[in-house]
Amino acid sequence: MLKISNLHVQLEEEDKVILKGVDLEVPAGEVHAIMGPNGSGKSTLSYVLSGRDGYEVTAGTATLDGEELLGLEPEERAAAGLFLAFQYPVEIPGVGNLTFLRTALNAQRKARGEEELNAAEFLKIVRAKAKALDIDAEMLKRPVNVGFSGGEKKRNEILQMAVLEPRMCILDETDSGLDVDAMKLVSAGVNALRSPDRAFLVITHYQRLLDHIVPDVVHIMADGRIVHSGGPELALEVENNGYADILKSAGERVA
Amino acid sequence: MAVPALKLDAAGGLLAAWPEPAGEAQWARAARSQAERWLRERGAPARRDEYWRYTDPTSLTVEPAPEAALLATDEVPVFQTRETHRLVFVDGVFSPEASTPLEIAGVEIVPLREALAADIHWVRDIFGQIEAAGQVPVERPLAALNTARAVEGCAIRVTGVASRPIHFVYRRAAADADALIHHVIRLDAGADLTVLESAAGAARLNTVMEVEIADRAALHHVRTQGRDHQRRAVTGLFARLATESRLKSFTLTVNGRLTRNEAFVEMRGDNASAHVAGACVGDGDFHHDDTVFVTHAAVGCESRQVFKKVLRGSAVGVFQGKILVRPVAQQTDGYQISQALLLDEAAQFLAKPELEIYADDVKCSHGSTSGAVDETSLFYLTSRGIPKKTAEELLILAFLDEAIAEVEDEGLADELRDRLAAWLARRR
Ligand SMILES: Nc1ncnc2c1ncn2[C@@H]1O[C@H](COP(=O)(O)OP(=O)(O)OP(=O)(O)O)[C@@H](O)[C@H]1O
Numbered sequence A: 001m002l003k004i005s006n007l008h009v010q011l012e013e014e015d016k017v018i019l020k021g022v023d024l025e026v027p028a029g030e031v032h033a034i035m036g037p038n039g040s041g042k043s044t045l046s047y048v049l050s051g052r053d054g055y056e057v058t059a060g061t062a063t064l065d066g067e068e069l070l071g072l073e074p075e076e077r078a079a080a081g082l083f084l085a086f087q088y089p090v091e092i093p094g095v096g097n098l099t100f101l102r103t104a105l106n107a108q109r110k111a112r113g114e115e116e117l118n119a120a121e122f123l124k125i126v127r128a129k130a131k132a133l134d135i136d137a138e139m140l141k142r143p144v145n146v147g148f149s150g151g152e153k154k155r156n157e158i159l160q161m162a163v164l165e166p167r168m169c170i171l172d173e174t175d176s177g178l179d180v181d182a183m184k185l186v187s188a189g190v191n192a193l194r195s196p197d198r199a200f201l202v203i204t205h206y207q208r209l210l211d212h213i214v215p216d217v218v219h220i221m222a223d224g225r226i227v228h229s230g231g232p233e234l235a236l237e238v239e240n241n242g243y244a245d246i247l248k249s250a251g252e253r254v255a
Numbered sequence B: 001m002a003v004p005a006l007k008l009d010a011a012g013g014l015l016a017a018w019p020e021p022a023g024e025a026q027w028a029r030a031a032r033s034q035a036e037r038w039l040r041e042r043g044a045p046a047r048r049d050e051y052w053r054y055t056d057p058t059s060l061t062v063e064p065a066p067e068a069a070l071l072a073t074d075e076v077p078v079f080q081t082r083e084t085h086r087l088v089f090v091d092g093v094f095s096p097e098a099s100t101p102l103e104i105a106g107v108e109i110v111p112l113r114e115a116l117a118a119d120i121h122w123v124r125d126i127f128g129q130i131e132a133a134g135q136v137p138v139e140r141p142l143a144a145l146n147t148a149r150a151v152e153g154c155a156i157r158v159t160g161v162a163s164r165p166i167h168f169v170y171r172r173a174a175a176d177a178d179a180l181i182h183h184v185i186r187l188d189a190g191a192d193l194t195v196l197e198s199a200a201g202a203a204r205l206n207t208v209m210e211v212e213i214a215d216r217a218a219l220h221h222v223r224t225q226g227r228d229h230q231r232r233a234v235t236g237l238f239a240r241l242a243t244e245s246r247l248k249s250f251t252l253t254v255n256g257r258l259t260r261n262e263a264f265v266e267m268r269g270d271n272a273s274a275h276v277a278g279a280c281v282g283d284g285d286f287h288h289d290d291t292v293f294v295t296h297a298a299v300g301c302e303s304r305q306v307f308k309k310v311l312r313g314s315a316v317g318v319f320q321g322k323i324l325v326r327p328v329a330q331q332t333d334g335y336q337i338s339q340a341l342l343l344d345e346a347a348q349f350l351a352k353p354e355l356e357i358y359a360d361d362v363k364c365s366h367g368s369t370s371g372a373v374d375e376t377s378l379f380y381l382t383s384r385g386i387p388k389k390t391a392e393e394l395l396i397l398a399f400l401d402e403a404i405a406e407v408e409d410e411g412l413a414d415e416l417r418d419r420l421a422a423w424l425a426r427r428r
């Protein structure tokens, strides 16, 4: 589903290379996790895939079901089925959460040539999904993420994902800031979406999330590259021993 | 300092362009000549004047008024879907045929012409008086012109809670009409009134609204200024507030070549509250100026000034706002914010926020900012599939909302939001 080859990215504003040849393939129906030290480029990869300004792709490609992503506008990527749950969800004062969600859903439906939903149909869908994530009606009415706690913001990201039903979901540290119960709710929300024609890329620092959302493959990113990939047991190894051993042996393999 | 001859000549020219009103009561003549004398002595506004540095008054003072093409549109006029008492002016001339009959429970409405020919004490106490008080410390020559010459307008007195809003509809018919409209509004103790104003009114429209709000009375003022691209307007709201009375004034301006909205609000009774707010959206040669003075002259009063401007192309926004707190005005709570969203490099926002405080137990804050649309917010919205233009509109509406939220009636506020959204979407 998602195929990234030899992706090189640097900042537009300064001469700083962040991604140094990322290769990654996530087939439909699978969950892949990315772990890696702070600053290794995980969030940058997620931003570049979703089309944020400020990055320059100097080499490589990224395709979604064969369609090149990198030339598209962010909204076109979303309509194509890509979704990023932000590491730091953005507060937007003055824009109501419901207005935002409905505008987004209808814009995507329109872009795909589907009928737009009226207010009642939309509300019915949102209410059901919000309930499953323990998001109350009052939170839905508030401006996007404004005054939300860290955990509430993360749940709101997953609500958006549940409503928009993207095919390729990227979750950037969605577990950080979640309490134990919220982590279970969020994981259940993600697992409910798992299906043969959907894929997930889950960025995390902690093996705990991967107990709930069990990945098919775990990748280790370091210094702008995927340096090692393995099964779920790799997350456990990171949890117990940190990155030093893995990076050392990866370095030896590269060398 | 001698007043420059050019200013005096321009004042003479403005006064000469309008016939001297005739057949009026002695007190009305006295108010007129006081305003006329004032204008002849101080002259018309000029760029060198302290409060005209950011706005060129030339097109407001030349004769004849510059033409402005009529806007061709088939959209339903604003506030037409609600039940209001409509008072229609065409090119600044009251049209009884187009208006609702002048009868409404708890409200007395007299056309200005009639009111100034009779001896109506409450009109006498207000006409030209609140405006004259508002000439200090800042001169408002175009309001003085209005008092000296305007014969169109309404005198309105409210004794109770008005059953529906009064809606001044300013229609246009000629491309070159110059208009002076002067309203006198008196709210008796405990009265409650909503005044709506809509449409462009004239190629060049000069309105003055003098308002006296007695104890515990409340005036809600909601105005939209016409979208005709070349029209010009200068407006003056002069209000005097008594104990525990309230004023809420909001203006939405979209387009127009030049708009200067002045407000002079004086709280004279304890625990009064005055909110003056405005939202504007303009492009190209749009120039919009809010010049607002709020005076706290009693104990425990609260005031808010909230002004938001969205400027595209080379549009210019101006805000000059002052909170003046007199020595008696302890426990004052004053707030002022002016912000501009600059959508293009060439757009400009010029702000002159001022606080002048002579009491010591006072809470006053002010702020002024300008900047572009927030890129992070824009990315967040577009990453959810919202097209960039739509996302930008959402952010523009969100930016303006703090001002629109000053409209207390939710129905009216929502109508304004819908209008704005539709107007913004037309540009796509
Ligand atoms: N806009 C930017 N300006 C300057 N440096 C940047 C910018 N964006 C990313 N970087 C740098 O690029 C590197 C990778 O950052 P990125 O946020 O992708 O890391 P990460 O793997 O997500 O880290 P973490 O685990 O802490 O979230 C870091 O050194 C970061 O400081």
Ligand SMILES: [Mg+2]
Pocket (backbone or CB within 6 Å): A042, A043, A044, A087, A172
């Ligand atoms: Mg990160």
